[in-house]
Amino acid sequence: MxxxxxxxxxxxxxxxxxxxxxxxxxxxxxxxxxxxxxxxxxxxxxxxxxxxxxxxxxxxxxxADKEYLATIRLGATTTTDDAEGEILQRADPAALAAVADDGIRDGIAALTGEIEQVPSAVSAIKVDGKRAYARVRAGEEVVLQPRAVTISAFELLGTHRLAEAVDLEVRVVCSSGTYIRSLARDLGAALGVGGHLTALRRTRVGxxxxxxxxxxxxxxxxxxxxPAADAASRLFERFELTEQQAIDLTHGRRIHVADREVPGGEPVAAIAPSGHLVGLIEFRGKEARTLVNFPTDEIATA
Missing domain, CATH: 3.30.2350.10 (Pseudouridine synthase)
Structure with a gap:
């Protein structure tokens, strides 16, 4: 295994x-x-x-926070807020031509920071126990409530003006739960020409x-x-256990660390002397208890 x-x-x-x-x-x-x-x-x-x-x-x-590279197309709205949906409305060419670079930058700035975002109607959010996208496909009208998200960075990398559209290459760093296609929709709406997502690439997670x-x-x-120990050590503080501490945690017992000075409350990766991940632990003062245990039968590949 x-x-x-x-x-x-x-x-x-x-x-x-x-x-x-x-x-x-x-x-x-x-x-x-x-x-x-x-x-x-x-x-x-x-x-x-x-x-x-x-x-x-x-x-x-x-x-964890996430980073994306995306292409937003101004000039049309779609049923899914991305290129996979059917076009609902196209902007008048004159209105699209009137969208200035300064207006685009202002629109992006308005969608940066802590914002309230309405998820796309075809998202996986559950509405009365059923996925929103499933309700939409069944012909139901779905209206989702806005939710607070944080857009740490919304950077314009390039602008390409086409005959019937304006394509924006952007970089977005955002909190979990953010919908990039909703950013495309909302930016297009703010500029009065509609917008949707045509490309999306996730470049980082935490x-x-x-x-x-x-x-x-x-x-x-x-x-x-x-390996689990390396993965957990990238996510959390790493704590090197003694042999006895590893045994105690494996059997569900708490451990006492007399010289522990770091404030508790966050998960800590507990690593055995052998180098394997015993589990995630939480310190309360100088005592630690197990949050998640990891079995020892998956340490090495068979």
Missing amino acids: IASGLILVDKPGGWTSHDVVARVRRLAGTRKVGHAGTLDPMATGLLILGINSSTRLLTYIVG AYDVRDAADLDTLDPGTALI
């Missing part, structure tokens, strides 16, 4: 996140594969997979970068695997 850990995949366009998980399950020979945040089929870029017990780490990765990801068509899970 393949060891526990994370695998970074550069998802190709046209694949669903579930497709990628299914492929990696076959390649890794295990059913225990999950991902830390869906990418739409149209999107490419970083998909973080948890293998075996490291699926337990994904909960802590989902909420501490993990797409430059370190493997291509799906050449993926070797054993080679690409980031």
